[in-house]
Amino acid sequence: MAMNFSEEEKKKMLEDDSEIYQKREDGLDANNGELKKLKGRQKREYFRQYYMGTVAVIVVVAILAVLFFKNAVEKKPQCALYIAIEDDVLDEEKVTDFEKAVEKYLNIDGEKEYVKIDNGTDSKQVQTYIYSGIIDVVIASEDTYKTRAKEGCMMEPSADDTVSFYKDYDKDKQFFCEYVSGEDVRESEKTANEAESADGKTYNFGLYLDGSEKYTKSLGGLVKKPVIGITATSKHKEEAVQFIKWMMK
CATH class of the missing domain: 1.20.5 (Single alpha-helices involved in coiled-coils or other helix-helix interfaces)
Structure with missing residues (x-):
């Protein structure tokens, strides 16, 4: 129903100065x-x-x-080659200079890629890096390198053609050791380092780096008979091969 107001009521409403009929003035128009x-x-x-x-x-x-x-x-620069050096203490300046020399040899664009030489990571961390596929090349003493190889962390020619070039070097430059499987360790009831392979076979897991002037002079390496090789999880195999051949010259 529509509401009808008298003229008097309309006039009263228009003249009413109560707040509800006033224009708000709390802001500026x-x-x-x-x-x-x-x-x-x-x-x-x-x-x-x-x-x-x-x-x-x-x-x-x-x-x-x-x-x-x-x-x-x-895009941030990506690692083109990761090299872990164990059992040695190297001068940081020499390491930096050597990284640049390797980049130059591999024709790496420093703005997009880089070479990393890791000389300060402990043994357990190196192992983790290998399992994670971070490390491409390992340089270490015979004993340490043997531990890596026995665990299956390093490549060998019969399993991967990537390192078939190991055979091109003299026998006295080829590093051989057994591969000890998890089953071998369980059956022997010994630690992985102490256990031996059931079949007694040895495999060419790397190369001896002794006599390399790049290692002894350029890097200042002190390990008497270091071994070098490519990890089984390497993501930069081509660069790793080129690097090892360069180091062996």
Whole structure:
């Protein structure tokens, strides 16, 4: 049902000055010129109060967007060859210079790739890195290298053609040892280092690096009879092969 008001009631409603009939004046109306009346400091205060929060959010979002785009476009240099040297203490400056020499030999673009020579990681961490496929080449003393090879961490020609070039060197340069399987260890009831292979066969897991001037002079290596070889999990086999051949010259 529609409500009908008398002329007197309509007039009373229009003249009523109660708050519900008044136009709100708790803010400034830019359309009616109120904002234009403000002076410099008042305008800054008005801007800070009503717009600063929104502007700050927009700026933060813009910065995050730029950083995200930059990281997505710019690719970080990737490791082209990771070499772990155990049982030796090398001068850091010589290691850095040698890394650059290897990069130059392998024709590696330093802005996109790099060579890493790791001389400070402990034995257990090296083993973890090998299992994870991080390390490509290992240089170590006979005893340490034998431990790696017995565990199946290193390549050998009969299992992978990548290292068939080992056979090109004299017998006295080829490193041989047994491969001890998990079954061999369980049956012998000894540790992996003490256990022996059931079949007694030996395999060519690496090359002796003694006499290499690059190792003794360029790197300053002190191990008397170091062994070098490629890990079974290497992700950069081609570079690893080139590096070992270069070291053996």
